[in-house]
Amino acid sequence: MEFAHVSVLLNECIDNLNIKADGIYADFTLGGGGHSYQIASRLTEGGHLYGVDQDADAIAAASKRLEDFKDRVTIIRDNYENAVRRLRELGVTGVDGILIDLGVSSWQLDDAARGFSYNNDAPLDMRMDQRQELTAREIVNEWPLEELYHIIRDYGEDGFARNIAKHICMEREKKPIETTLELDRIVHEAIPAKMRTRGGNPSKRTFQAIRIACNRELDVLSDSLDGMIDFLNPGGRLCIITFHSLEDRIVKSGFKRNENPCTCPPEFPVCVCGKISKGKVLSRKPILPSREELEANSRSASAKLRVFEKTGGSS
Numbered sequence: 001m002e003f004a005h006v007s008v009l010l011n012e013c014i015d016n017l018n019i020k021a022d023g024i025y026a027d028f029t030l031g032g033g034g035h036s037y038q039i040a041s042r043l044t045e046g047g048h049l050y051g052v053d054q055d056a057d058a059i060a061a062a063s064k065r066l067e068d069f070k071d072r073v074t075i076i077r078d079n080y081e082n083a084v085r086r087l088r089e090l091g092v093t094g095v096d097g098i099l100i101d102l103g104v105s106s107w108q109l110d111d112a113a114r115g116f117s118y119n120n121d122a123p124l125d126m127r128m129d130q131r132q133e134l135t136a137r138e139i140v141n142e143w144p145l146e147e148l149y150h151i152i153r154d155y156g157e158d159g160f161a162r163n164i165a166k167h168i169c170m171e172r173e174k175k176p177i178e179t180t181l182e183l184d185r186i187v188h189e190a191i192p193a194k195m196r197t198r199g200g201n202p203s204k205r206t207f208q209a210i211r212i213a214c215n216r217e218l219d220v221l222s223d224s225l226d227g228m229i230d231f232l233n234p235g236g237r238l239c240i241i242t243f244h245s246l247e248d249r250i251v252k253s254g255f256k257r258n259e260n261p262c263t264c265p266p267e268f269p270v271c272v273c274g275k276i277s278k279g280k281v282l283s284r285k286p287i288l289p290s291r292e293e294l295e296a297n298s299r300s301a302s303a304k305l306r307v308f309e310k311t312g313g314s315s
Contacts, residue, residue: 006106007034008300009241012287013099014038016239016307022046023096026087028080028228029053031105033062039099040069050092051075052083054129058105079129081220084231094233101241102221104211106299116211118184118203124177126211136210140177145169155218155246156209164190164206183207208244218246225254229278234312237282243302248286255281255308282307 007013013035017025021044027036030053040049049072053059059077066073076086080100087095108114108128115125115136126136139148145165153161167190168177177183187203188196196202212218228238242248261275286304293300 006297006299007031007038008101008103008297008303009287009289009293009305010035010038012305013101013239013241014042016282016287016305017097017099017237019043020047020096024048024050024092024094024233025097025099026050026052026083026095027099028083029099029101030062030075031055031058031101032107033065035099035101036062036073037065037069039097040066040073043069043072047072049073050083050087050090050095052078052080052086054079055105055108056130057107061107079220081224084224084227087231094231094236096233096236098228098232098236098238100228100239102217102247103241103243103299103303112180115180116207118180118187118201118207121179121181123179124183126207126214128215132215134214136214137176137178139210139213140168140183141172151213152206152209154209155212156205157245158205158209160191160195160202166190180207212246218250221247222250222254225250226258229258229308229310232279232310234310236310238308238310239305240307241303241305243304248304248306251306252286255306258308277311279308279310279312282309 017039019025019039019042021042025039027039027049030036030051033051036049036051043049051062051073053062054077056077059075063075078086104116109116112120112122115122124135124137124140148165148168149161152158152164158164164187167186171177171186184203187206191202232238240251242251258278259281260277262271263273263275264271283306286306289300289303
């Protein structure tokens, strides 16, 4: 199956990266290489792009797509939480722009074998990195009821989280829950019939929650954000595309904290904490897909782009 992923907010990302032909850039969620292709095509001698992804299929697809630019592109297989360290090991001291697209690729969703989707029957997997030991099957069958409840409530924002967790635990006492359709059935049975048709497939929230937990998605984002801003050169920009409120909240608050880190009480006439702003938020409101993009790609509907510029850039 060909690795396919429509690059969301492509033009908006390229515009906001403010690419310099001889600049150094990083795409920390390389995917199929759609965004990276556009970045690399704008670089000339002296410019370089570092692409990072933990998915082997994404690495293979992006390597092929970026073949024409191999003299100015370096591809690394790793989780982006390690990206800054990996680049420093290569002698990179800073970059002029970082892009992160937090969406699950169309290929990952549509490939039944990966176990991300409730639309096809497949083993419960959901790993972004196949080298990882933890799978969705282990979470569903071995994690305690309270832990299941908390991730479905917090990561899935599901009002029926308690009942869903109870049903999962009752079913796994009979036999292990092995496949996506088994889990889909259990979720449906845990939700009152009159509520099942509201807001799309009721399994969407539970599958999202388990995928986030399996891949530590929110922890990786929150733990990496400050370090990525620190790694920007003066005037460099960090562009992050989120797809649900949990991610967007982390990015919004993280950008705000780096713009205004002062912890002094508001009644203090001057700052005495000594914390200095690292830059400014360029997107006071998130940048959303255009009407044309929404019509062409319905999966872009929940996408939001936020942009931060490191101190030292032009106004």
